[in-house]
Amino acid sequence: MQIVVVGGGAVGLLLASLLQKDHTQIHILVHRESQARELNDKGLQQIDVLQKSHQTYIKVSQDFKEFPTDALWIIAVKYHHLAGLQSLFQSLPKSTPLLFIQNGVMHLQFAKQLHQEHIAFSSVEFGAEKLSDSSVAHRGVGKMKIALGIGNGQLFEPLLQLSKDKLPMEWAENAEQMLTRKALLNCLINPMTTILNVKNGALITNKHSFLLIEQLYKEIMTAFPEQQDQLPFEDVIALCKKTATNTSSMLADRLNGRLMEVDTIVGGILQMAQTRNHEMPILATLHSLLIAMQQGGAES
Numbered sequence: 001m002q003i004v005v006v007g008g009g010a011v012g013l014l015l016a017s018l019l020q021k022d023h024t025q026i027h028i029l030v031h032r033e034s035q036a037r038e039l040n041d042k043g044l045q046q047i048d049v050l051q052k053s054h055q056t057y058i059k060v061s062q063d064f065k066e067f068p069t070d071a072l073w074i075i076a077v078k079y080h081h082l083a084g085l086q087s088l089f090q091s092l093p094k095s096t097p098l099l100f101i102q103n104g105v106m107h108l109q110f111a112k113q114l115h116q117e118h119i120a121f122s123s124v125e126f127g128a129e130k131l132s133d134s135s136v137a138h139r140g141v142g143k144m145k146i147a148l149g150i151g152n153g154q155l156f157e158p159l160l161q162l163s164k165d166k167l168p169m170e171w172a173e174n175a176e177q178m179l180t181r182k183a184l185l186n187c188l189i190n191p192m193t194t195i196l197n198v199k200n201g202a203l204i205t206n207k208h209s210f211l212l213i214e215q216l217y218k219e220i221m222t223a224f225p226e227q228q229d230q231l232p233f234e235d236v237i238a239l240c241k242k243t244a245t246n247t248s249s250m251l252a253d254r255l256n257g258r259l260m261e262v263d264t265i266v267g268g269i270l271q272m273a274q275t276r277n278h279e280m281p282i283l284a285t286l287h288s289l290l291i292a293m294q295q296g297g298a299e300s
């Protein structure tokens with residue numbers, strides 16, 4: 001199987017390293033020459049959950065024309081990077097299968113305007129932290145769920161055969177439901193880790209943030225009652241525990257002075273609640289705080 005991972009960030013590097021297996025050829029498309037050079041020279045280092053180091057050598061390039069268009073392309077960039085990949089999507093043939101792994105909900109709409117005929121979405125519940133351009137830490141084993149958006153699901157099924165202990169994979173039936181559930185989990189974790197500047201595990205060991213998570217969970221379930229079965233409170237706690245040592249992707253953005261995925265995660269959920277005529281005062285407050293931080297109101 002051939003896989004092209006687009007984006008050499010935390011998730012892209014971790015996936016490339018975990019998916020590497022005999023008879024599977026992985027390629028990474030990056031957009032900085034310095035990162036391509038470093039990965040090609042040094043290889044990719046992954047520090048696993050037990051702190052063991054693994055080295056892999058993967059073909060990396062800045063030029064997408066070097067990679068097979070009949071491979072499965074995994075789009076591992078942030079939501080706000082997708083617009084910058086328009087020319088790539090236009091150049092790839094309609095038959096290239098695309099798998100989007102973004103958190104949030106807004107990329108569902110983005111994917112609808114592409115000409116590709118086979119599109120799937122994934123929600124990932126592992127922790128990944130980029131340590132340098134050529135090294136990544138696995139900060140908590142978690143499921144990778146895949147659901148079909150449009151086209152032929154069989155094109156994505158070979159990925160499930162790469163499922164293993166450190167990267168369990170599962171097929172999900174409904175992409176929108178799957179992404180909404182994950183966005184709700186992210187609403188419960190990412191904003192508070194970012195505002196408090198703490199790792200995921202600290203949210204549940206501090207009694208004040210734990211209480212806030214409980215209250216936010218109740219607010220979420222009032223607006224999204226159909227998620228009660230799919231997202232019991234225990235799943236929220238379990239994800240904080242599993243990824244206890246991870247810096248959430250939103251906090252990582254904040255610490256690196258990058259744009260945070262506030263719109264597609266928190267904004268997306270607030271919009272959905274509004275269409276259901278539900279106010280979400282706790283989440284709306286977290287949203288305002290994040291926007292203020294983004295705009296420089298809380299620069300450290």
Ligand SMILES: NC(=O)C1=CN([C@@H]2O[C@H](COP(=O)(O)OP(=O)(O)OC[C@H]3O[C@@H](n4cnc5c(N)ncnc54)[C@H](OP(=O)(O)O)[C@@H]3O)[C@@H](O)[C@H]2O)C=CC1
Pocket residue numbers: 006007008009010011012029030031032035076077078079081084085101102103104124125126127128129130246247248249261
């Ligand atoms: N980190 C985590 O633990 C988890 C993250 N996620 C989600 O996964 C997605 C990716 O997150 P994450 O990996 O953390 O993000 P990162 O910011 O670490 O990585 C994004 C990468 O995309 C690259 N990129 C941006 N534009 C382009 C482009 N035009 N061509 C090629 N590469 C490009 C960036 O390159 P450069 O650095 O050169 O700008 C960067 O390496 C997000 O939606 C996130 O919410 C989901 C679960 C867990």
Ligand SMILES: CC(C)(CO)C(=O)C(=O)O
Pocket residue numbers: 103124125126127128186189190200239243246247248249250
């Ligand atoms: C799974 C989790 C919560 C890991 O930190 C994540 O999705 C993120 O950081 O964006």
